[in-house]
Amino acid sequence: MGLCVLGLNAARRKAIFNRRENLMKSPLTTEEITGKILGIIAPGRPLSRRRVLKLCGATIAGMASWNCLGLSHGTGVPLIITENALGLVVADPTRCVGCRRCELACTEYNDGKSSHALSRIKVRRNQNFGPSGLYAGQRLGDMGNGLIVQDFCKQCPHPVPCADACPNGAIELKPPTNARVIDEEKCTGCKVCLKACPWEMISFDPGKDKATKCFLCDGKPKCVEACPAEALLYVPWLDLTGRVPPRVPPVANRSQACVDCHK
Amino acid sequence: MIYPLEVAEFIRENSKAGELVTAALIESAFEEHGLAAGNAEEEPPSISALIEEAFRSHGDLKEISDDSGIARYFSGLFMTEAYARVLLLKLQGPLEMIAEVIRENSRAYPRPVPLALFEWSPFDLSRERIEPILKEMAESPGYRDIALLTTSIGNLFAYSTDYLEPGHAEMLAEWIDVGQAENP
Amino acid sequence: MAQYGGWAGKVLRVDLSTGRITTEDTVEKYRDYVGGTGIGYKVLWDEVGPNVKAFDPENKIIFATGPLAGTSAPCNGRTAITTLWPSCWPKHLVASGHMGGHFAAELKYAGFDGVIVEGRADHPVWLAISDGKAEIRDGRHLWGQGIRRTNYEISREMGAEAAVAAIGQAGENMVPLSVISNSGSHTGAGGAVLGSKNLKAIGVRGTGSIRIAGDKGDWEKAVKHHLSILGANNQHVVPNSPQPWAEYYNPGTRWLAARGRVWGASDPPIDTGTGDPHNLNRIAYRTNSAAFFLGPDAWKNTVRGNGCTACPIRCHTRIKVPAVASKYGISEIGQSTCIRLVLGKRFFKKFPDGPLGQTSIEACMLGMHFADDLGIWDNYGQLQRDFHKCHNEGIFKNKVGAKEYQSYSWDKLERGDPAFLFELLPRIANREGELATALGLGTGFMLERWSIPEAEWKKDHQLNYWKHGHPKHHSHEDAGQCGVVINTQYNRDAQCHSHSNFTRNGLPIEVQKKLAVDLWGSEAAIDPLGEFTPMNAHKAKMAKWSLLRKELHDSIALCNWMGPWSASPLKERGYKGDDSLESLLYSLATGDGKSREELDEVAERIFVLHRALTIRGMGTRDMRTQHDTIPDWVFADEKDRAPFTKGTIRMDKTDIGNAMTMFYRELGWDTATGSPTRDTYKRLGLPEVAEELGKAGLTV
Missing domain, CATH: 1.10.599.10 (Aldehyde Ferredoxin Oxidoreductase Protein, subunit A, domain 3)
Known part of the structure; x- marks a missing residue:
C-alpha cells in the first residue's frame, strides 16, 4: 500500500516490519509447496531434472489426444492458446483439514448449488484414501496417513490440453487473469475436455449439460477465501504442469495441429 | 526520511505480534536500517514529533504507561488495552505480574487461575521457574492474599483471598481443571 | 418440490423383511418436521406402536439429515438416528443418536434427506445407496468384521469416495451400548438396532447437488456472517490464554490457539497463531480437542484438526502416537473428540506418570482403537463410572463367577497399564462372560440383571447417574x-x-x-x-x-x-x-421463508x-x-x-x-x-x- 509510494526500499521495509511476522505465520513458498506435493505423491523420489523433463514430455504427448479419439472432425481447428495465465490457486496438503469448504464455496457462490462433483477444486475424491485411491501400497487421506491432497487446475501453458482438445474452440483465455475458461455458449457438452485433462480437473454440470472448469473467479478465487486453514493460496502463475504427476496415464499421441507448427 | 505512516505501521505490526513499542525502539529500528538518515541535506524530524504526528493522523494508535513514566504504544486495531496491561505487568517482574493477574481474575470473573497459564504467551515463564516464584511470594508480605490450591488431578491453581472464598475457589478450580473435561 | 432448495427431495424407505425399496417426497410428507429427529419422531409416531421393543422387526430406525446438510452453512454435517432406544430402561422409549462426519452430505448428494429402515433381513446385508438408487447387498462376508474393515471393503465396491456408516461386532451382537460410525470416528448410538435387523452398514455415494433457493450472493453473505461470529468448539468465544486482539481470556475454554502452541506432528509443524477472530482463514486452528482433553503434552502429537463436511471448527483432532504401534500393535493414528477421545483412560483410576502423561494418552489411543472399530458406546462416560463402582464395591466379585473374575488382570488395571483394555473392550463387544455382558446392557438393564435397586445409583453424586439407564x-x-x-x-x-x-x-x-x-x-x-x-x-x-x-x-x-x-x-x-441465524440460513437454503x-x-x-x-x-x-x-x-x-x-x-x-x-x-x-x-x-x-x-x- 502507501509505503511503496513513499519510496521505501521494499526489502528494507520488510526487514523492519516483518521481523516478528514470521512467528505468527509462515505459509510455505510456492516452491516448497510444489516440493511438498511431489514429495507426497512420489515419496522418496527426489525430482531430478531428467524426471521433470520426462513428465513434461509425457504430459505434452497426452494433452491433445482428441485426434486419436477420432474426434478431429469438430470444427477442425483447435483454439491454440499461447499466452500464460497470470494467476494460480496452489494448495498445501499439510494444512488441509478436509472440510471441503473450498469445494462448496466454488459451486454455491458461483452456481447457487452445493456439489463436490461440480467443484473446480477437488478434495472429496482424495479425501478417504488419497489420489491413488484404494489401489496403492501407501494410502493417504483420512483412512490412511491423513494427508489430504487438493487437486487444482494448473492453468496450463501452451499447449493447453483441454483447450486443444475442444472440438468447438470453447475453451478460451479470459482476462484479467488469463484463466482458461469454458465459454458456455460454445460448449456442446461433448466431454472431450474431461478426457483430455491429465489431472481430471474438468467438471461436468448435468443440470446445464455443459463442462465447467476453474476460471479463478476472475481474480478472487472463492475457494481460497473459504479455506479455514490457509491451505490455499492465490499466487502469480507458475508452471506446475511438469511437477505434479497426472492422475490419468497420458496417451502418447500428437495432434495434427501440433505438427503443423512444430515441424 | 521517515513518515508518520511508517511509524504507525511499525506500531501496528508490533501490536499484531503482541508487543508494545517505545520511542527508543522506534528510533533504533529505523536507525538500524539507515532510514533515519534520509536525505543528508534535510534535518530529520525528531522521533517524538513523528510519533505525535502519527497519533494525530492515525486514530487507532494508543499510549499506555506505568509508574516508570515511559510511554508505550500500540494499535487498538490489533491489540486490546487488556492485553497491553498484561504486557506492562510483565515489565514489572514475574512476582508482580503473577500476583496482579491472579488478583484481577479473582476480582472480575471471579475465578482462580491455573499456574500452567503462566507457561504460555505472553507470560512465557518456564514450568521450573513458576514454583520458586510462588515460594518467594509466600514469604513476601505484599502477597499475603495470594493463595494456592491443588485440584484432584494435582494441578496448582491460585487465587486472591481478597475476592474469593476458599471453598468457592476450590469448587471453581475443580470445575475448570476437571469438571469441564469430565462433563464434555 | 422443485420450488424448494436445501432438501435433496426424497426419503428412502427400505424394508429389510421383504426387500422392498420405496421413496417418499420429503417436502410433501415431512416439511412440517423439517428433517432429522423431526422425521424420525414422525415416522415412529405414525408407524411404530407403543408396545414395540427395540429389537423387534417392527421397530424402525430412521437416519435423517436436514436441509442445511451438505451446504456450506458452517457446522452442518449432522445425521440424526432415531429409534426405540435399547438401553432405555425399563422400557425402550424413543431417543436419537447424533452422528457427524461425511455421511450426511454424501446422502444428500445421492438424492436423499433420510433413510427409514424397517423389518429384519434373514441374513446379514448392507445397503448401497448411489445417486438416487438403492440396493440391498449380501453382507455375510462383512459380518464379524470391525468398522474399519467394513468401511474399506464397501469402499472397494462403491468407490473411494463412499461414506460408510457401519456397526462393529458390538452392534452385530446387539449390545445395547453400541454405535453406528462413519468417516473413522463419527458415531451415533443405536448400533444394536441395526444389528437386530441384520444390517451391517449403509454405504453412500453421491455426485448430485443441492440447490440453494435464495440468491447466491445473499447466501454467500449469510454464510460469511455465520463464519464471522463463530468461536471455537462448543462456540467458546474467548481464547484460553491472553491474545493481543482479545479483551478476555479464560483458561476453561476450548479456544486453544496461541503462538507457541504448535501442531507438532504435522510435517512440518504448524503454529496455531494468535487466532484473531477477524481472520476467517484461520478458524480451523482455534480448536484442539486432543490438547484440551489429553493435556498440553498432546500438542506434540497433533497432526491436524479433522471433522465434518463444511465445518471449519475441526473438533475431531487427529493425533499420532508412534509408541502405541510398537507397544500394542495398533495404528499410531487416532482421532476423536470429547468423551470418545478419553473413553479409554476413563477405565483407570491412575497412571504411573500422572493423569495427563504419556500413559494416559496411550490408554486413549487404545480406547479409540477399540471403541471405533468394535463400535462400543460408553453411554457418555457412564460405562466407566459403572465399571469403577462395581469394581470398587466388590459387585463384580459377587456377581461374576470366580473363574471369570480371575481371568481379568486386575493388577494391570490398578497400576494403570492400558493393556487392560485388550481384555475388557472386546469382551463387551462380543458379550463374552457375565461381567462384560452386563456392562454392555447399559446401567438400567445391568442393575436389573444383578438385582441392584436403581435408587442406589441415584444417590451417588460421583456416578452422575440420572434416570432411564443414562447419566446427566x-x-x-x-x-x-x-x-x-x-x-x-x-x-x-x-x-x-x-x-x-x-x-x-x-x-x-x-x-x-x-x-x-x-x-x-x-x-x-x-x-x-x-x-x-x-x-x-x-x-x-x-x-x-x-x-x-x-x-x-x-x-x-x-x-x-x-x-x-x-x-x-x-x-x-x-x-x-445472532439468534436468528438458523432462520436466515433455513429460509435462504430452502426458499421456505420462516x-x-x-x-x-x-x-x-x-x-x-x-x-x-x-x-x-x-x-x-x-x-x-x-x-x-x-x-x-x-x-x-x-x-x-x-x-x-x-x-x-x-x-x-x-x-x-x-x-x-x-x-x-x-x-x-x-x-x-x-x-x-x-x-x-x-x-x-x-x-x-x-x-x-x-x-x-x-x-x-
Whole structure:
C-alpha cells in the first residue's frame, strides 16, 4: 500500500516490519509447496531434472489426444492458446483439514448449488484414501496417513490440453487473469475436455449439460477465501504442469495441429 | 526520511505480534536500517514529533504507561488495552505480574487461575521457574492474599483471598481443571 | 418440490423383511418436521406402536439429515438416528443418536434427506445407496468384521469416495451400548438396532447437488456472517490464554490457539497463531480437542484438526502416537473428540506418570482403537463410572463367577497399564462372560440383571447417574435449574448443549448477563457458577429456548455442539451472536421463508412430538412424577453446604419443584402432570396426536 509510494526500499521495509511476522505465520513458498506435493505423491523420489523433463514430455504427448479419439472432425481447428495465465490457486496438503469448504464455496457462490462433483477444486475424491485411491501400497487421506491432497487446475501453458482438445474452440483465455475458461455458449457438452485433462480437473454440470472448469473467479478465487486453514493460496502463475504427476496415464499421441507448427 | 505512516505501521505490526513499542525502539529500528538518515541535506524530524504526528493522523494508535513514566504504544486495531496491561505487568517482574493477574481474575470473573497459564504467551515463564516464584511470594508480605490450591488431578491453581472464598475457589478450580473435561 | 432448495427431495424407505425399496417426497410428507429427529419422531409416531421393543422387526430406525446438510452453512454435517432406544430402561422409549462426519452430505448428494429402515433381513446385508438408487447387498462376508474393515471393503465396491456408516461386532451382537460410525470416528448410538435387523452398514455415494433457493450472493453473505461470529468448539468465544486482539481470556475454554502452541506432528509443524477472530482463514486452528482433553503434552502429537463436511471448527483432532504401534500393535493414528477421545483412560483410576502423561494418552489411543472399530458406546462416560463402582464395591466379585473374575488382570488395571483394555473392550463387544455382558446392557438393564435397586445409583453424586439407564448431560453444574429441567426431558442422556455452550463461552459474567437480557428477557436468567439464585421465569424461558434449539438443530442439520450462536468473539458486536441465524440460513437454503419465531414453533412441534411419543410409550400422562424425575444427589452437597451458598451447585427440592412448574407453564403444558394440553397439541398442528392420546386417556 502507501509505503511503496513513499519510496521505501521494499526489502528494507520488510526487514523492519516483518521481523516478528514470521512467528505468527509462515505459509510455505510456492516452491516448497510444489516440493511438498511431489514429495507426497512420489515419496522418496527426489525430482531430478531428467524426471521433470520426462513428465513434461509425457504430459505434452497426452494433452491433445482428441485426434486419436477420432474426434478431429469438430470444427477442425483447435483454439491454440499461447499466452500464460497470470494467476494460480496452489494448495498445501499439510494444512488441509478436509472440510471441503473450498469445494462448496466454488459451486454455491458461483452456481447457487452445493456439489463436490461440480467443484473446480477437488478434495472429496482424495479425501478417504488419497489420489491413488484404494489401489496403492501407501494410502493417504483420512483412512490412511491423513494427508489430504487438493487437486487444482494448473492453468496450463501452451499447449493447453483441454483447450486443444475442444472440438468447438470453447475453451478460451479470459482476462484479467488469463484463466482458461469454458465459454458456455460454445460448449456442446461433448466431454472431450474431461478426457483430455491429465489431472481430471474438468467438471461436468448435468443440470446445464455443459463442462465447467476453474476460471479463478476472475481474480478472487472463492475457494481460497473459504479455506479455514490457509491451505490455499492465490499466487502469480507458475508452471506446475511438469511437477505434479497426472492422475490419468497420458496417451502418447500428437495432434495434427501440433505438427503443423512444430515441424 | 521517515513518515508518520511508517511509524504507525511499525506500531501496528508490533501490536499484531503482541508487543508494545517505545520511542527508543522506534528510533533504533529505523536507525538500524539507515532510514533515519534520509536525505543528508534535510534535518530529520525528531522521533517524538513523528510519533505525535502519527497519533494525530492515525486514530487507532494508543499510549499506555506505568509508574516508570515511559510511554508505550500500540494499535487498538490489533491489540486490546487488556492485553497491553498484561504486557506492562510483565515489565514489572514475574512476582508482580503473577500476583496482579491472579488478583484481577479473582476480582472480575471471579475465578482462580491455573499456574500452567503462566507457561504460555505472553507470560512465557518456564514450568521450573513458576514454583520458586510462588515460594518467594509466600514469604513476601505484599502477597499475603495470594493463595494456592491443588485440584484432584494435582494441578496448582491460585487465587486472591481478597475476592474469593476458599471453598468457592476450590469448587471453581475443580470445575475448570476437571469438571469441564469430565462433563464434555 | 422443485420450488424448494436445501432438501435433496426424497426419503428412502427400505424394508429389510421383504426387500422392498420405496421413496417418499420429503417436502410433501415431512416439511412440517423439517428433517432429522423431526422425521424420525414422525415416522415412529405414525408407524411404530407403543408396545414395540427395540429389537423387534417392527421397530424402525430412521437416519435423517436436514436441509442445511451438505451446504456450506458452517457446522452442518449432522445425521440424526432415531429409534426405540435399547438401553432405555425399563422400557425402550424413543431417543436419537447424533452422528457427524461425511455421511450426511454424501446422502444428500445421492438424492436423499433420510433413510427409514424397517423389518429384519434373514441374513446379514448392507445397503448401497448411489445417486438416487438403492440396493440391498449380501453382507455375510462383512459380518464379524470391525468398522474399519467394513468401511474399506464397501469402499472397494462403491468407490473411494463412499461414506460408510457401519456397526462393529458390538452392534452385530446387539449390545445395547453400541454405535453406528462413519468417516473413522463419527458415531451415533443405536448400533444394536441395526444389528437386530441384520444390517451391517449403509454405504453412500453421491455426485448430485443441492440447490440453494435464495440468491447466491445473499447466501454467500449469510454464510460469511455465520463464519464471522463463530468461536471455537462448543462456540467458546474467548481464547484460553491472553491474545493481543482479545479483551478476555479464560483458561476453561476450548479456544486453544496461541503462538507457541504448535501442531507438532504435522510435517512440518504448524503454529496455531494468535487466532484473531477477524481472520476467517484461520478458524480451523482455534480448536484442539486432543490438547484440551489429553493435556498440553498432546500438542506434540497433533497432526491436524479433522471433522465434518463444511465445518471449519475441526473438533475431531487427529493425533499420532508412534509408541502405541510398537507397544500394542495398533495404528499410531487416532482421532476423536470429547468423551470418545478419553473413553479409554476413563477405565483407570491412575497412571504411573500422572493423569495427563504419556500413559494416559496411550490408554486413549487404545480406547479409540477399540471403541471405533468394535463400535462400543460408553453411554457418555457412564460405562466407566459403572465399571469403577462395581469394581470398587466388590459387585463384580459377587456377581461374576470366580473363574471369570480371575481371568481379568486386575493388577494391570490398578497400576494403570492400558493393556487392560485388550481384555475388557472386546469382551463387551462380543458379550463374552457375565461381567462384560452386563456392562454392555447399559446401567438400567445391568442393575436389573444383578438385582441392584436403581435408587442406589441415584444417590451417588460421583456416578452422575440420572434416570432411564443414562447419566446427566450438562445439568446444574453448567446452568443451575435450567440444566436440571433439561435433564428431565429425554430418554437417554440429554444431548442438549444450547445452555452449556452459552454458560461456558468464556465471557465474564457481566457480559453474559447483558447477552441474557436480549435472549431471555433478563440478567436473572443466568447465575455465576457456584453462586446460584432461586428459580425465576427467565430461567424457564432459557430452558425452553435451549430444548427447542436442540431439536431445531437436530432437524435442520446444524450442530448443537456448536449452536446456537448466542455469543460471538467480536468486541465490536458487544460479543452478541445472532439468534436468528438458523432462520436466515433455513429460509435462504430452502426458499421456505420462516422467521425466528416461526422456526422455533416448528422446533416446538418436534419437541412436543417427542413428548407425545414418550407419553404413549410409557402409557401414563403423569410425566411429572413418572418420567421427569431427578436423582437425589442433585439435592446433596459433600460438605453439606446449603443450596444457593457460594461454592456449591446443590439444588433445593422445593425450588426445583417450582422450576418444573414454571417450565411446564412456559410450554403450555399441564403443570400437575407435565403433559402437553390438548390446546398445545392443536396450536402446534398436532391435532391427530391429541386425538390418539385422548382416546387412550393420555391427555389432560
